[in-house]
Amino acid sequence: GESVGLHLPTLSVQEGDNSIINCAYSNSASDYFIWYKQESGKGPQFIIDIRSNMDKRQGQRVTVLLNKTVKHLSLQIAATQPGDSAVYFCAENIKEYGNKLVFGAGTILRVKS
Amino acid sequence: NAGVTQTPKFRVLKTGQSMTLLCAQDMNHEYMYWYRQDPGMGLRLIHYSVGEGTTAKGEVPDGYNVSRLKKQNFLLGLESAAPSQTSVYFCASSRDRGKTDTEAFFGQGTRLTVV
Secondary structure, eight states: OOOBTTBOOEEEEETTSOEEEEEEOSOTTOOEEEEEEEOTTSOOEEEEEEETTOSEEEOSSEEEEEETTTTEEEEEESSOOGGGOEEEEEEEEEESSSEEEEEOOOEEEEEEO | OOOEEEEOSEEEEOTTOOEEEEEEESSOOSEEEEEEEOTTOOEEEEEEESSTTOOEEOSSOTTOEEEOSSTTEEEEEESSOOGGGOEEEEEEEEOOTTTOOOOOEEOOOEEEEEO
């Protein structure tokens, strides 16, 4: 989803369905991307990462797709579970004075039982 | 192995007061970061450090200062707190990306309220 003003976009899915969370990144020189999950009251937790020389990477129940042409990243969660409910952020590593990790706006994922 | 530890967890300040947030990591990471997160928004990078003795500005550095005197510690200072600095602050650390790709590990956050 696209960020609207100060409100995070929300994706609601039924338990067991697949979820797709999208992210647009800003810098064409970014060489490394990470998806984080943040549960209420906690810090972000690593989910999966991908380097810019790849276009797909799979983990356990998650897949990240990278389209460098349009600077787009997506996170696919298979068989979404109630425990997947959280805010999801993509982050890009920008090579500027070393490496700078910059986050996107985030998407709220709500899983309906 | 404690990972990334932030001190304090909560703080209320009056406008104009100063304070320092401490971040400590025990993973021998080169990179450390300070972010702020406001309600309904993502994390915005305040300052970061690529190694002991180095600091650099992030996206929203104004009103904050940082120091990295020791590799394991990254301090965030507010010299004269303003209500606009009410936020949740997260510290993170990661290995030198020149060696291997690695994610950043985050602390549990510091909830700061400026009244």
